[in-house]
Amino acid sequence: MAYLPKNPVLLKSKTQEKRIRRKHLLNFFELLGVYLQVGYELSYAWNQVLTVTGRAGEIFVLEELEFDSDTQPLSSFLEEQSQKFSQRSYRVFFEVLGQLYTEGAPLVPATQSLSQFLRRELERDLEQHLRQAPSQANILLLLFFLPAAFLLLFFPFFLHLQATLQIP
Amino acid sequence: MSTWLWTRSISIAFVSLSLVPILLKIILKRKQETSKSEIEKESLSFLYSLRGMIGLGITFPRAVYQLSHQRQGRFIKTLSPLFHSFEKGDSLEMVIQRFVSRSGLDLISRPLVLMEIAHRKGLPLCPILDGLLPLIELEIQSRERIELLNKNIAAQAFLSALIPWLIGAVMWTFQPQFMDGLFKSYYFWVLGGFVLIWEGLGIWLIYQKTRFY
Numbered sequence: 001m002a003y004l005p006k007n008p009v010l011l012k013s014k015t016q017e018k019r020i021r022r023k024h025l026l027n028f029f030e031l032l033g034v035y036l037q038v039g040y041e042l043s044y045a046w047n048q049v050l051t052v053t054g055r056a057g058e059i060f061v062l063e064e065l066e067f068d069s070d071t072q073p074l075s076s077f078l079e080e081q082s083q084k085f086s087q088r089s090y091r092v093f094f095e096v097l098g099q100l101y102t103e104g105a106p107l108v109p110a111t112q113s114l115s116q117f118l119r120r121e122l123e124r125d126l127e128q129h130l131r132q133a134p135s136q137a138n139i140l141l142l143l144f145f146l147p148a149a150f151l152l153l154f155f156p157f158f159l160h161l162q163a164t165l166q167i168p
Numbered sequence: 169m170s171t172w173l174w175t176r177s178i179s180i181a182f183v184s185l186s187l188v189p190i191l192l193k194i195i196l197k198r199k200q201e202t203s204k205s206e207i208e209k210e211s212l213s214f215l216y217s218l219r220g221m222i223g224l225g226i227t228f229p230r231a232v233y234q235l236s237h238q239r240q241g242r243f244i245k246t247l248s249p250l251f252h253s254f255e256k257g258d259s260l261e262m263v264i265q266r267f268v269s270r271s272g273l274d275l276i277s278r279p280l281v282l283m284e285i286a287h288r289k290g291l292p293l294c295p296i297l298d299g300l301l302p303l304i305e306l307e308i309q310s311r312e313r314i315e316l317l318n319k320n321i322a323a324q325a326f327l328s329a330l331i332p333w334l335i336g337a338v339m340w341t342f343q344p345q346f347m348d349g350l351f352k353s354y355y356f357w358v359l360g361g362f363v364l365i366w367e368g369l370g371i372w373l374i375y376q377k378t379r380f381y
Contacts, residue, residue, distance in 0.1 A: 019380065020381055027303075030296075034292070035291065048289070052285045052286075126313075129380055130313055133321075133377065136377050136378075138324075141321075141324055141328055143370070144366060144374075145370060147366070149331055149332040152335075152359070153332055155359055156336070156349065160345065160346045
C-alpha cells in the first residue's frame with residue numbers, strides 16, 4: 001500500500017510536489033543563513049533548522065536532508081546529496097556548500113545567494129504558471145464541455161428522427 | 169418543489185433536491201476560504217507591525233501580546249482570545265501552538281512558529297522576518313492572482329456547462345415533441361449521468377491544472 005498517495009482526492013502532480021519541495025528548501029536555506037549569521041557551526045545549525053522546519057510542518061525537507069551527525073560527518077553527507085538529491089538542478093547547492101565547508105570559507109553569502117536563487121525561481125515559475133494556466137484551462141473546457149453540449153443538443157433530435165423514420 | 173411543478177416528474181425533483189446540500193456545502197466552503205484568505209491578507213500587516221516593534225527593541229512575546237490587544241481586524245480577533253491563557257501564565261509556545269491547531273491559517277502559522285522557536289533560542293528575529301516577509305507577500309500575491317484566474321475559469325466553465333441544459337429547457341418549452349422522446353426513454357438518465365460525470369471530471373482537471381501548489 002506504500003505506493004498509494006496519502007490523499008488521493010487532492011492528488012498532487014509532480015510539478016506541484018516539486019514546487020512544495022522548492023518552497024521548503026527555500027525556507028530551509030533562509031533559516032540556515034540566519035543561524036550561520038549568528039555564528040552557529042554549519043553541522044549544528046543544519047540539524048537545528050531541520051528540527052524547526054519539521055515542527056513547522058515542512059516534512060519534505062526533513063525526508064532528504066536529515067542526517068545523523070554522530071555517525072556521518074556533514075561534509076560526506078553534502079557530497080552524497082550533491083549526487084543523490086531528488087532534484088538534479090539543486091544538487092549543485094550541496095556541492096558548493098560542501099566545498100566551502102571543507103575549505104572553511106564563510107558560508108553566509110553562499111546560503112543567501114542560494115535562497116535568492118530559489119526565490120527568483122519561484123517568482124519565474126509563478127509568472128509562467130499564470131501565463132499558461134488560462135490556455136490550458138481553455139483546452140480542457142473545449143475537451144470536456146463542448147462534446148457534452150453537442151451530445152445534449154443533438155441526441156433528442158436523433159431520437160426524434162429515429163422515432164419519425166421508425167428505425168428499430 | 170419548483171422542479172416538480174415544472175417537470176411533473178418526481179424523480180427529477182428528487183435528483184434536484186439531492187443536489188441542494190451539495191451546493192450548500194460548496195457555497196459554505198467557498199465562503200470559509202474567502203474569509204480565510206482575507207484574514208491571511210490582514211495577517212501581513214500584523215507581521216509588518218511585529219517587524220517594526222521588534223526593530224525598536226521590543227521583545228517578541230511583548231510585541232505579539234501588544235498587537236493582539238488591538239481592536240481592529242479579523243486576524244486580531246482570531247488571535248486575541250488565545251492570549252487570555254497567556255495572561256493566566258501559559259507560555260507563548262503553548263499559545264502559538266493552540267493558534268496553529270485552531271485557526272487553520274497555514275501562511276501565518278509557519279512564521280509564528282519559526283519566530284517563537286528562534287526567540288527561545290536567542291536568535292535575532294529581524295533577519296528572519298526580513299527573509300520571511302517577502303516570501304509571504306509573494307505567496308499572498310500569487311494566491312490572489314490564481315484566485316482571480318480561477319474565478320474567470322469558473323465563470324467560463326459554469327456558462328459552458330449551463331448552455332446545453334438551458335437550450336434543452338427552451339426547446340422543451342417551445343418544441344416539446346423533440347424532448348418528449350428523450351425524457352420517456354432511459355437514454356435520458358444515461359446521457360444526463362454521463363454528461364454530469366464528464367463535466368465534473370473536466371472541472372476537477374481544470375482545478376488541478378490551475379492550482380499552483
